[in-house]
Amino acid sequence: MKTFVSSISGKTFPITSKVLGSTLRTSIFDLVKEDFPEFSKESLIAASELDGYKEKYISTILKNELGELTRLDQLVIESMNNNQMISASIDQEEVADSFGERIADRVAGFGGSWTFILSFLGFLVCWIVLNMYWLSNKGFDPYPFILLNLLLSCIAALQAPVIMMSQNRQEDKDRKRAQNDYMVNLKAELEIRTLHEKIDHLLIHKEQELIEMQQFQLDIIKDLINKIDKLERSNNGK
Template identity: 25%
Template structure:
């Protein structure tokens, strides 16, 4: 559901989940759209969203900093370069540079695409909700204008 979709599909999604006569609530539309999604896609999307949410925090940054410092201390301080790794920093940089990048980049892109799609759906629902409110506001203004005109006519009759 969160793949790139056109404006027509988003409008159709919002229209399908809008309740007649009530303003459109974007969170309800998003929840209904999630329920339509396949279970595997929901699980993958949930995992991507949460991995990116954790990886984008300072706690994760501090964890990586402690991991690198611990690795360096373990390999050079305690083992004096006689550990299982004859090149003590190559494995560390292979893990951090290669594997983590190959895992995080697609995960971040997936989470970014999902967030953009949620934003598009929310924007469409917001647009429809605000349009409904403007229509109600216009009807109320027209009613007030007609009441003002009637009051003005009554006032003129009274003065004549």
């Protein structure tokens, strides 16, 4: 397998990971130049070493704009270097809901629906009618319905913390969604910025190639003109 020696570390790498200094974007090239002043356009660097400088460049941008990097900023930088989607990073952190949490969500969902309101009103009407009319107010819970009041108090006492538990979980989900949106927007902004730099870098190289090509064409034209002049002079001499 063919290899090459990195100009900055002196280590040997596969030839497939070779990157020429002249192909680096100016911002990345300047970062390498800061650590290794002898690094030039003809120097070689490995792709794995280049990834480290890309991460350093992105971190520098974020620090200049946001100050200290947060955990979310670090996740964005890692996802860019690993070519990983933000949603994949979030999915890895998600934990499966416990049995109690699922019950809390279902109770809160049912307790906040018209089905619960109408069914509970029907239950109250049936309870009152049963005790006051069908059992002639001599049933198991005559007026003023002390047992019913106790039952309603117990339901309210149990339902309130369950609903609060579900609301807390919903707030946590909303916070994670907001963090995810922040990371997606930040990554998109950084990728657009690096894309602009890549385009500028390509345009500069293309301009240099066009200038060199034009210069080469001019040299050919000059040679042809000189040859034509020589032929004309030789013909005139005859």
